[in-house]
Amino acid sequence: MREMAGKLIDAIKDKGECEFIRAFGEQMPVRIFLELMGMADDDLEKFRNWADMIVHDRARRGQAMREVKAFLEEQIAEHRANPRPGTLVSDVIDFKADDRPFTDEEVMGTVFLLFIGGLDTVVSSLTFHFRYLAEHPEAQKLLREDPAKIPDAVEELFRAFPVVTTGRIVSADTDIFGVTMKKGDMVAGSTLLSTSDPEEFENPEKIDLGRSPNRHNAFSFGPHRCLGSHLARREIQVAIDEWLKRIPEFSVEPGFEPETLGGGVMGMKELRLVWAPRQDRVPRAG
């Protein structure tokens, strides 16, 4: 992870500016994830487009789902023919549920969920976290001077900018706090609301990078708790650490207004960042 993040940042650090998502935000997590899955990264753009269509574009969601399914069917067949233990696709094929092998449908369902869960969520989280840092030079300074504070800071940024809204289907007629829900209704569980609950978090509207305890549920909880949370945490911690080591104080490009995207996974269209390129930096005294 460190090597990949370092290479991507080295490629832009002397430019003094970047569109964060294209230059870094989507490159690092998607490349790492494809490697874990045992997939080639030469079709990075295609993967990103699919993820974008499925998560943010209702009209083209069906088409993208069919294309992804066809692609994953090929991948699964390839891994069945030439197993590569230690990659996620081969390992899912080998999974057992109560001592019976996964059915073809279960293999496809699991690989699909891993594929779609890992592509967009980390990109979006990284983008919100970096926007916050770009708008708060004092936070950059704090973490640059003491990188040991990065893990707690990342937890607080997960709490402040949880990107996933979970969905559930009501299984029986019920009444919760006076709201009637009928069997079959769809319910959205907003992680943004629950991570702002004043009964759980003191001054929830304030971002406190050292907040402790911090029992946020940006990764949900219960049996469907995010399977990729440890990977996502690690990626974002490493990304911030490696970025702050290489890039001087950075900010959002003056006049640029980031446009955010709603839906099941919140996101941002673009994030334009600027910093002083190497030749413009004031030389250090001595």
Ligand code: HEM
């Ligand atoms: C910051 C990044 C991420 C966030 C905020 C996030 C958030 C979530 C949330 C809230 C859920 C629960 C959904 C529900 O209850 O309906 C979930 C489930 C899941 N996530 Fe993530 N996720 C992230 C990254 C990842 C990554 C990197 C992977 C894959 C490696 C992943 C794989 C999954 C899977 C497979 C599930 C479904 C678990 C199940 O239903 O049993 N996620 N995620």
